[in-house]
Amino acid sequence: MGIGKSKITPSINIDDMLKKAESNHELEAEKQDADKRLTEIREAKEALLKIHQDLLDAIKAEGEAAMILKTAIDSSDNIVNGICNAIIKAERNTRFKATIKSEHFAQLQELLNQAVKAWKTILENHRSEQMKMFSEHESNMRKILRRNEGVWFSDFWMKVLVIFLFVYTVVLGLVVYCST
Template sequence: MGIGKSRITPSIDVDDMLEKAEISHEIEAEKQDADKRLAEVREAKDALVKIHQDLQDAIKAERDAAMTLKAAVDSSDNVINDICNAIVKAERDTQFKATIKSEHLAQLQELLNQAVKAWKTVLENHHSEQMKMLTEHESNMRKLLRRNEGIWFSDFWMKVLMIFLFVYTVALGLVVYCVT
């Protein structure tokens, strides 16, 4: 539709103008969005460049530390070797004089006697505790047998039971074998 003002001026198409205005508005909004994204990409790029530089600095520092540690290890190896050599030389060149006097032997014998006495008392205590436990166990077993609780087999009956179980198992095995 066109609005005509006069016959001399051409008619203006309002729908076309509105479409063009909307399109230019959309283009402007997309431009602003693209500019924002471009700014974000530039910021991210700058951050990545800074991180890359920091990583390179860290790698360089790590290399320097590794070289320093290697030098320290080499130096410590040299120091340890020198100390070992000094100890070996001192052991080789030093002569120790050792004398044992009869008083020292008497002291040693006294200490050994005391240790033997201490062990004898410990063993006697242990033996008495074991005997006490054994008498308690025997007493408990007598109580059980008096009340007819528990099972007790003599050697003879245990042998009879074992022979019976063996014969029973062999017979059962033969029956199964013959049936199949």
């Protein structure tokens, strides 16, 4: 339906104006929804990066603990030999003879074995905690991916998409410019 004002100004099409206003309103609503989802994605990304950093720190700490434990296990025999050598030197250089019975060595070896077992238990507990954290992280990732619908682009494909859209826009602009 058109309303004519005068012969000089063209008629105004009210139906087209209402459709444009309606589509502009729908477009604005979709933009707000997209902005909201983008904010949620950014928050989830920040949370995942923090979890990732915590896991890397835990893995590093586990590696350090394992190295220390292995070093302690390797050096336990050296400690016993050093103690024996020190005792032998002390016996030679003193007037009082000190004797160490094999029972004492057995007790010392038993204490060292208990310490090694305790460290192994601690390390196993730590590894189980890490596996638990990994499974929680995986379930969180699944929840995030289930909630969000849409297309996910990696950095490489996002760059390709942006370059393609830029080239397409420039070519389209040149075609319109040349045709007019």
